[in-house]
Amino acid sequence: MIRDIINENIRRIIPYIPGKPIEEVRRQSNVKNIIKLASNENPLGPSPKVLQAIRRSLSEIHRYPDSSSFYLKRKLSQVLKIKPTNIILGNGSDELIDIIIKTFVKEDENIVISEATFLEYKIIANINNRKVIPVPLKNFRYDLTAIKKAINYRTKLIFIANPNNPTGTYVNKKELDDFIRGLPKRVILVLDEAYDLFVDVDDFPYSLNYIHNKNIIILKTFSKAYALAGLRLGYAIAAEEFVSYLEKARQPFNVNSLAQVGGLAALEDREFLKKTRKTVLEGKRYLYQALDNLGIKYIPSVANFIMVDVKKDSFEIFKKMLKYGVIVRDLRQYNLNNFIRVTIGKKEENKKFIEVFKRIIKEEKYDYCSKTRCNSRSDLSYY
Amino acid sequence: MIRDIINENIRRIIPYIPGKPIEEVRRQSNVKNIIKLASNENPLGPSPKVLQAIRRSLSEIHRYPDSSSFYLKRKLSQVLKIKPTNIILGNGSDELIDIIIKTFVKEDENIVISEATFLEYKIIANINNRKVIPVPLKNFRYDLTAIKKAINYRTKLIFIANPNNPTGTYVNKKELDDFIRGLPKRVILVLDEAYDLFVDVDDFPYSLNYIHNKNIIILKTFSKAYALAGLRLGYAIAAEEFVSYLEKARQPFNVNSLAQVGGLAALEDREFLKKTRKTVLEGKRYLYQALDNLGIKYIPSVANFIMVDVKKDSFEIFKKMLKYGVIVRDLRQYNLNNFIRVTIGKKEENKKFIEVFKRIIKEEKYDYCSKTRCNSRSDLSYY
Numbered sequence: 001m002i003r004d005i006i007n008e009n010i011r012r013i014i015p016y017i018p019g020k021p022i023e024e025v026r027r028q029s030n031v032k033n034i035i036k037l038a039s040n041e042n043p044l045g046p047s048p049k050v051l052q053a054i055r056r057s058l059s060e061i062h063r064y065p066d067s068s069s070f071y072l073k074r075k076l077s078q079v080l081k082i083k084p085t086n087i088i089l090g091n092g093s094d095e096l097i098d099i100i101i102k103t104f105v106k107e108d109e110n111i112v113i114s115e116a117t118f119l120e121y122k123i124i125a126n127i128n129n130r131k132v133i134p135v136p137l138k139n140f141r142y143d144l145t146a147i148k149k150a151i152n153y154r155t156k157l158i159f160i161a162n163p164n165n166p167t168g169t170y171v172n173k174k175e176l177d178d179f180i181r182g183l184p185k186r187v188i189l190v191l192d193e194a195y196d197l198f199v200d201v202d203d204f205p206y207s208l209n210y211i212h213n214k215n216i217i218i219l220k221t222f223s224k225a226y227a228l229a230g231l232r233l234g235y236a237i238a239a240e241e242f243v244s245y246l247e248k249a250r251q252p253f254n255v256n257s258l259a260q261v262g263g264l265a266a267l268e269d270r271e272f273l274k275k276t277r278k279t280v281l282e283g284k285r286y287l288y289q290a291l292d293n294l295g296i297k298y299i300p301s302v303a304n305f306i307m308v309d310v311k312k313d314s315f316e317i318f319k320k321m322l323k324y325g326v327i328v329r330d331l332r333q334y335n336l337n338n339f340i341r342v343t344i345g346k347k348e349e350n351k352k353f354i355e356v357f358k359r360i361i362k363e364e365k366y367d368y369c370s371k372t373r374c375n376s377r378s379d380l381s382y383y
Numbered sequence: 384m385i386r387d388i389i390n391e392n393i394r395r396i397i398p399y400i401p402g403k404p405i406e407e408v409r410r411q412s413n414v415k416n417i418i419k420l421a422s423n424e425n426p427l428g429p430s431p432k433v434l435q436a437i438r439r440s441l442s443e444i445h446r447y448p449d450s451s452s453f454y455l456k457r458k459l460s461q462v463l464k465i466k467p468t469n470i471i472l473g474n475g476s477d478e479l480i481d482i483i484i485k486t487f488v489k490e491d492e493n494i495v496i497s498e499a500t501f502l503e504y505k506i507i508a509n510i511n512n513r514k515v516i517p518v519p520l521k522n523f524r525y526d527l528t529a530i531k532k533a534i535n536y537r538t539k540l541i542f543i544a545n546p547n548n549p550t551g552t553y554v555n556k557k558e559l560d561d562f563i564r565g566l567p568k569r570v571i572l573v574l575d576e577a578y579d580l581f582v583d584v585d586d587f588p589y590s591l592n593y594i595h596n597k598n599i600i601i602l603k604t605f606s607k608a609y610a611l612a613g614l615r616l617g618y619a620i621a622a623e624e625f626v627s628y629l630e631k632a633r634q635p636f637n638v639n640s641l642a643q644v645g646g647l648a649a650l651e652d653r654e655f656l657k658k659t660r661k662t663v664l665e666g667k668r669y670l671y672q673a674l675d676n677l678g679i680k681y682i683p684s685v686a687n688f689i690m691v692d693v694k695k696d697s698f699e700i701f702k703k704m705l706k707y708g709v710i711v712r713d714l715r716q717y718n719l720n721n722f723i724r725v726t727i728g729k730k731e732e733n734k735k736f737i738e739v740f741k742r743i744i745k746e747e748k749y750d751y752c753s754k755t756r757c758n759s760r761s762d763l764s765y766y
Contacts, residue, residue, distance in 0.1 A: 002598075002625075004569075005539070005571070006487065006628045007487065012487065024449070036446070041446055047442050051441050061429050062611065064402070064426045066407070104388060104390065219406075229444070231641060232637075232639040241386075247398070248510075249393050251481070252401050254478075259639065318435075324676035
């Protein structure tokens with residue numbers, strides 16, 4: 001039997017379920033005017049400067065990509081004020097997670113993660129037949145004390161998504177400093193900052209300060225604020241020696257040519273980034289207000305998405321919203337069964353989301369305000 | 384020390400050295416009019432229909448790719464007359480090699496490969512801490528008898544590149560049939576057919592016939608005849624059950640959106656494929672003739688490249704050619720120290736390669752014809 005020659009760790013993998021693409025909804029239903037608020041993409045679409053740069057380089061796609069990503073790394077190093085040799089690029093951060101695990105974690109070692117966080121840490125660890133130790137969140141935030149307790153003599157890596165997905169919460173500078181101080185020397189901390197460009201609080205840590213004298217690897221992505229999710233481009237920043245080993249675990253042509261060109265152009269368009277931030281922060285204010293008015297609870301977020309407490313099976317809410325052409329994300333995969341995650345979109349998208357939500361509340365005839373503090377602003381102390 | 388927390392198998396990796404990009408040569412020297420015949424790319428550049436399709440979809444690159452690659456798989460399944468569920472797509476074949484190894488090979492199992500073949504089989508196996516058993520070629524061809532002897536009770540995978548890179552030789556239908564017949568049931572044979580679209584012999588196996596009742600996985604790529612090396616797109620074909628497990632080891636967004644769109648358009652442009660084949664086959668005839676005239680020996684090839692016997696350190700020849708603006712591949716990485724590999728290019732590129740080669744022969748004052756059979760056509764019996 002075929003089954004018998006498959007590695008057991010692979011057989012057991014439960015695949016990641018991505019946000020539903022607009023095109024798929026269109027194909028499978030007769031819903032029109034579909035908006036997608038399911039994958040924390042940039043609602044503005046790609047920067048026109050990126051498109052221009054890509055168009056110019058299209059005629060060279062028959063050539064293999066530059067394996068060293070010379071120009072993109074040079075630009076990144078200028079923007080971040082680090083060396084090109086502090087940077088490794090990946091086919092999205094996903095691939096870098098794989099590379100990091102392969103480089104540091106032996107077959108009998110483990111990885112500490114949070115229970116409700118980006119799912120790929122666990123999936124990619126398991127694909128590599130590495131164990132993860134999941135630690136529960138506390139009040140929807142990373143419980144760093146519990147994480148520290150979970151570390152054992154076989155722990156090699158810790159993944160902290162900061163801000164965290166899907167909660168939108170974050171670890172502040174003081175918490176992170178204290179946490180890092182107590183880490184065993186052989187343990188490497190990966191800070192996944194996919195959403196850092198949306199952060200609007202003052203006590204968020206500036207993690208680049210850590211890489212020179214700590215075992216810290218920072219993950220960043222072009223999929224969110226830089227609006228290049230379709231091109232696949234992520235990067236990791238770490239001490240040069242770390243990067244030199246990570247590079248050995250990288251495939252030579254992992255980053256496609258257009259991602260290199262597009263990433264470089266995206267870094268140069270600071271205006272686009274500003275506009276993106278403005279859109280997201282204004283959208284967040286609008287959504288907070290509208291949800292507060294409806295008496296719907298949510299977890300305050302420093303990212304470009306909001307986790308909303310729908311107080312019943314979120315898959316049902318997801319399906320109902322889909323019928324009205326709004327794609328959100330139910331959080332069953334994260335065992336947050338009564339929550340949906342909604343990406344902050346453009347003005348009109350946020351408005352449509354709220355309208356559809358209102359309609360569903362009416363149809364469902366259920367009272368979101370039944371518990372406590374209806375019409376009051378959501379905060380974590382509610383939970 | 385950082386070194387101590389790095390996995391040993393990663394520390395030992397000797398990275399793949401890609402063909403030098405034109406841009407890199409330009410940056411590092413004052414050579415003008417550079418031609419690259421180093422990475423077996425399609426000399427015609429991408430199909431205009433591919434560029435058109437990509438241009439049309441650029442505005443959607445802020446969205447994550449379709450994780451299921453629905454349209455590309457559908458098209459591929461129509462072209463190949465198989466089911467979409469017989470196909471898995473990768474970020475180039477490189478990634479599929481990684482996925483295949485993770486899915487089938489346990490930590491204590493091994494992989495049989497050839498000594499002089501595509502280097503990534505060994506590198507990716509080692510990155511995954513899996514052992515390879517390299518088997519010498521015989522007369523520059525796969526030695527299937529020796530490969531069969533090398534299989535032991537811990538062998539799980541065999542990689543056969545057909546046609547083989549860098550030799551350009553192939554395993555014919557009868558040889559493959561005989562080989563497959565005797566394989567142990569738990570062993571999976573991966574046939575890497577990256578260059579199959581250039582084959583011009585009648586006894587090349589039609590491997591799709593095997594997938595339904597044998598443990599066979601076929602690898603194909605869009606990087607060569609389809610001229611999409613920069614976009615990164617490869618695929619594997621196998622029995623549905625195999626594919627269902629391989630899919631579990633795949634990251635959800637491994638294939639970028641433009642590769643999906645470009646791949647689909649490339650499949651539709653049959654004229655481009657015809658033109659490509661014509662260019663390569665005519666170029667091959669020209670190069671054979673010109674090398675024969677110079678008395679230079681080469682290995683007859685069924686692919687879009689020729690392995691040329693330069694009878695001295697090929698790195699020296701490589702560097703000399705570079706000075707004249709011709710990038711070829713020295714084969715030191717393959718322990719074929721006296722051979723270069725030259726990609727069959729456009730008419731004028733092939734001509735320039737021959738001219739430069741002539742000039743070097745003159746400068747070097749060494750006599751390629753000194754051994755035997757000068758001015759006679761090269762064939763394998765020479766070796």
